[in-house]
Amino acid sequence: MPLFIFLCVIIIMIIIIAVVVVTVSFNCPITGTEAIRIVTANYGRTDAVTCSDGRPLGQITPVHGPADRACSFLRRCRGKSSCAVQSSNAAFGDPCFGTYKYLNVTYSCVQSRTWKRLQISICRRSRVK
Numbered sequence: 001m002p003l004f005i006f007l008c009v010i011i012i013m014i015i016i017i018a019v020v021v022v023t024v025s026f027n028c029p030i031t032g033t034e035a036i037r038i039v040t041a042n043y044g045r046t047d048a049v050t051c052s053d054g055r056p057l058g059q060i061t062p063v064h065g066p067a068d069r070a071c072s073f074l075r076r077c078r079g080k081s082s083c084a085v086q087s088s089n090a091a092f093g094d095p096c097f098g099t100y101k102y103l104n105v106t107y108s109c110v111q112s113r114t115w116k117r118l119q120i121s122i123c124r125r126s127r128v129k
Helices: 067-077
Strands: 013-019 022-027 034-044 082-087 102-111 121-123 126-128
Touching: 022 102, 034 067, 034 082, 067 082, 067 102, 082 102
Parallel strands: 034 121
Antiparallel strands: 013 102, 022 082, 034 102, 121 126
């Protein structure tokens, strides 16, 4: 008789939005037993509302940053229980000069033993390698 093992995973999505030149920390609450899984990442501007207080209209025009670059940069956090990155043009490039940009990351924490089974994290339309 075959033995079936069912794995129950509770995934909580955490969304972080950071403005330019800020160090952002990603943390999983149960250190040592959970690992970071990046779900989506974008550096640029996807709307005119987020992080727009006091900014002139010309600086908050929506511009999508290259998701591939954000995903590639954030892969250093994959599988760790905590990670810190700097939200800056130096780290992610400047998808549109003069636009006030922010880093928008959605991540979840999965059990470390489950992480080994997750081969790929999907990051918008690209894959974290």
